[in-house]
Amino acid sequence: MTKLLMRALAGETLPTPPIWMMRQAGRYLPEYRATREKAGDFLSLCYTPELAAEVTLQPIRRFGFDAAILFADILLVPQALGADLWFVKGEGPRLSTIDGQADFDKLGPVDEIHETLGPIYETVSILSRELPEDVPLIGFAGAPWTVATYMIAGRGTPDQGPAHALKAENRELFAALIDRITEATIEYLSRQVAAGAECVKIFDSWAGSLQGHDFDEFCIGPIARIIAELKERHPGIPVIAFPREAGDRYIGFHKATGADCVALDNSVSAEWAAKYVQVDGCVQGNMDPRHMVTGGQALVDEAQAITRALRGGPHIFNLGHGITPDADPDNVAKMIEAVRSA
Ligand code: CP3
Numbered sequence: 001m002t003k004l005l006m007r008a009l010a011g012e013t014l015p016t017p018p019i020w021m022m023r024q025a026g027r028y029l030p031e032y033r034a035t036r037e038k039a040g041d042f043l044s045l046c047y048t049p050e051l052a053a054e055v056t057l058q059p060i061r062r063f064g065f066d067a068a069i070l071f072a073d074i075l076l077v078p079q080a081l082g083a084d085l086w087f088v089k090g091e092g093p094r095l096s097t098i099d100g101q102a103d104f105d106k107l108g109p110v111d112e113i114h115e116t117l118g119p120i121y122e123t124v125s126i127l128s129r130e131l132p133e134d135v136p137l138i139g140f141a142g143a144p145w146t147v148a149t150y151m152i153a154g155r156g157t158p159d160q161g162p163a164h165a166l167k168a169e170n171r172e173l174f175a176a177l178i179d180r181i182t183e184a185t186i187e188y189l190s191r192q193v194a195a196g197a198e199c200v201k202i203f204d205s206w207a208g209s210l211q212g213h214d215f216d217e218f219c220i221g222p223i224a225r226i227i228a229e230l231k232e233r234h235p236g237i238p239v240i241a242f243p244r245e246a247g248d249r250y251i252g253f254h255k256a257t258g259a260d261c262v263a264l265d266n267s268v269s270a271e272w273a274a275k276y277v278q279v280d281g282c283v284q285g286n287m288d289p290r291h292m293v294t295g296g297q298a299l300v301d302e303a304q305a306i307t308r309a310l311r312g313g314p315h316i317f318n319l320g321h322g323i324t325p326d327a328d329p330d331n332v333a334k335m336i337e338a339v340r341s342a
Contacts, residue, residue, distance in 0.1 A: 002134045005067040008282050008314045009199060009238035009260050016340055017307060017315040018066035020138070021332065023322030024059040025071050028292075029329060031058045042087050046072050049122040056127055060135055063332055067136050067199075067316075068127065070192065072120050074142030074203055077184050078151045080113035082106060097154035098166070101173055110183045117188060121195040128196025138240070139197030141189050143204035144181040144222040151177065160209045167214070175217075182222040186229045193234045201240040201263070202226060208245025208265075215249055220256045227258040240284060244321065254280035266320025270309035282314035289319045292327035292335070299331055300338040307342040 004018035025032055035055050039045035046052055052071040060068050075093050079085040084096040098104055114121075127137050141147075145163075153162040167174040189200050207219045227239050242263035243253060250273070253262045264273050264285035277283050287306055291299040307317060317339050323332070 003066075003136050003198075004134075005136050005138075005316060006198065006238070008316050009240075011260075011281060011314050013311075013313050014315075015311075016342075017310070017317040019317040019336055019339055020065045020067040020069065021059070021319055021323055022069075022289075023324075024063075024065060024069065025055040026323060027325035028323055028327040029058060029062070031055075031062070042073075043085070046076060047119045049119050049126055052119075052123040053126040053130060056123070056137075057130065059332075060131065062329070063336055065135070065336075067138055068131055069138045069201070070120070070124060070127065070140060070197065072123070072140070074140070074147060075150060076117060076120065077113065077141060077147060077181065077188055080108075080116035080188075081110075081180065081184055082108040083151055092156050093150060095150055095154045097162075098152045098177065100170070104173060104177060104180075107180060110180065110187055113184050113187060114191065117191070120188075121191050124192050124195035124197055136198040137196060138199050138201050139189060139192030140201040140203060141185045141226075143202050143207070143219065143226075143241075143243075144178045144185065145210060145218045146204050146206045147181050147185075148174070148177055148218075149206050151181075160206050164209070167218075178218055178222055182225055185222075186226050189226065189230055190233050193230065193237055199238045199240065200230065201242060202259075204241070204243045207243035207249075208247065215246075219243055219246070219249075220253075223259070224257045231258065240316075242284075251276045252280070253277070261314075261316060263318065264320060270306040274309050274312060278310060278313040278315070282316065283310060284316040284318045286318070286320040287335070289321050289323050289327070292319070292323050292331045295328060295331040295334065299334060303335050303338040304342040307339050 008018055032055050036045050039051050056068050056071045086094050149160040149163040152166050210219050238260040240261040241257055241259035244265045261282035261284050266286050266288040273283055
């Protein structure tokens with residue numbers, strides 16, 4: 001198999017890890033900004049298959065990454081369930097909020113999400129035709145907890161306070177919301193796989209704010225359910241799970257969820273992850289995205305240190321979170337060169 005990413009996901013230890021980058025299609029690239037301008041706004045770009053496929057391909061052409069990630073957003077699922085969604089320039093996403101039962105009751109049924117999400121499956125099928133032979137396509141969705149934090153608060157929050165408050169006040173309603181998102185996510189990812197995604201990633205960006213039993217119930221539980229159902233429907237489909245800032249809960253995360261690969265944020269060291277997480281399977285990560293802004297020898301040293309620390313087992317090189325708009329594209333090329341020559 002020539003696809004390095006698929007080999008690492010299957011548990012193979014490789015001399016050079018496959019490389020891709022969270023938010024690799026994004027505002028740090030002039031060609032992305034030009035296509036986005038043409039689309040009008042971010043959501044139009046997501047829902048125009050030819051343009052979404054184009055921005056997915058741009059970083060592959062420019063840098064020769066070993067994987068492409070579908071251009072879309074985790075907040076399209078709430079929108080497909082009937083939430084209002086819009087983006088405020090320079091601030092981020094806004095959604096209608098969920099304060100109680102009445103708001104929950106306004107959400108639509110899971111089997112109607114495809115009416116909204118159809119263009120996303122079309123993007124996937126364009127990409128599965130147009131990507132180079134050796135570059136697999138990663139589909140994705142948000143994990144139910146992270147998606148719920150945006151649906152409840154109606155925006156990103158520093159501490160996910162509104163979601164924690166609803167969980168404390170009405171655990172039954174909160175659990176029903178998590179279930180609805182879980183079921184929608186299974187259908188959404190399953191369609192992405194049917195359309196040609198060769199791997200999927202589940203982003204639990206706010207996993208680190210769940211503790212103890214809540215982490216088991218609302219991070220591990222829904223992710224394990226999504227993975228089990230996907231693997232039942234699409235035997236062998238590899239899954240990457242990203243419980244960002246999970247800390248010591250990264251330990252055992254492969255086994256607890258059935259994920260083939262666990263993505264690491266940059267708050268844990270690669271040496272620690274080699275010892276406690278990579279023993280259970282493939283890991284992905286985990287360079288601090290700030291190096292893509294600051295560059296220099298520190299970038300080269302850090303990229304090589306991570307590559308070497310995780311060389312004893314299956315590893316996919318990535319950042320610990322998304323590349324930021326102020327990053328320098330030359331630093332991306334420098335990172336790839338550093339990893340491949342480590
Ligand atoms: O990684 C990729 O290149 C694929 C596309 C992708 C986007 N968002 C495009 C995007 C992926 C995988 C995501 C995931 C996503 N979206 C997450 C999970 C990962 C993470 O970053 O923690 C979350 C929490 C979101 C929700 C979201 N979308 C926020 C909070 C924002 C605003 C913040 C920001 O960076 O602007 C977005 C907007 C967004 N999603 C952009 C892109 C390229 C920027 C939009 C623009 O062009 O203005």
